[in-house]
Amino acid sequence: MPETVLLTFFLAKIRGYKICPLFKSWAIYPLIVFEIFTFVGQVATFSGNYVIIRTIGRLTPIYLITYLFLILKYELYISSIIGSLFMILGGALNDIAIKTNCGFMPVYQSLSRLTGRSLENFQGMNDIHILGDSQTKLKILTDFIDLGYTILSVGDIFIRVFVFIVIYSALKKINNQGRKEDVEINSI
Numbered sequence: 001m002p003e004t005v006l007l008t009f010f011l012a013k014i015r016g017y018k019i020c021p022l023f024k025s026w027a028i029y030p031l032i033v034f035e036i037f038t039f040v041g042q043v044a045t046f047s048g049n050y051v052i053i054r055t056i057g058r059l060t061p062i063y064l065i066t067y068l069f070l071i072l073k074y075e076l077y078i079s080s081i082i083g084s085l086f087m088i089l090g091g092a093l094n095d096i097a098i099k100t101n102c103g104f105m106p107v108y109q110s111l112s113r114l115t116g117r118s119l120e121n122f123q124g125m126n127d128i129h130i131l132g133d134s135q136t137k138l139k140i141l142t143d144f145i146d147l148g149y150t151i152l153s154v155g156d157i158f159i160r161v162f163v164f165i166v167i168y169s170a171l172k173k174i175n176n177q178g179r180k181e182d183v184e185i186n187s188i
Helices: 002-014 020-024 026-046 051-058 060-065 067-073 077-100 111-115 119-125 154-187
Strands: 105-107 129-131
Touching: 002 026, 002 154, 020 154, 026 051, 026 060, 026 067, 051 060, 060 067, 067 077, 067 154, 077 105, 077 154
Parallel strands: 105 129
Antiparallel strands: none
């Protein structure tokens, strides 16, 4: 989900929020560690090593749990509940796509073919992804949003909304606290 984190930072910067204060807190570093693992896994798959990415896939629940550090540190309870609803919706949409396609998630590739991350290269992984074709049902819910290194479904986008909401809310809260402290100092 590195693209989601970077997009969050970009949009927060456009809104005038400072990003550096987030890195003064220990709560962001477990996320950074997992993002680095994910990046290493993505690079390894480009080299033909799929063991790392398989392991990282199993660690996804732990990765999502690391967001609790940010949620608890900055008391982002309402934001995390809203984000969790998006995550549940995304998971449900993915489950619907898988169930209607006989237990498989069809994948439609475009950019991934050019980057070498096409599904044909992953045949030995024994996962639920298959190439989409004319027999695919509910195509709109399948993996068709091709980023070149990964292919997302609408459900995956909803799951990433959780990541966006939590990080953006943390940045907003940090920046608002900083402004409040500046006002208090200036009023003294």
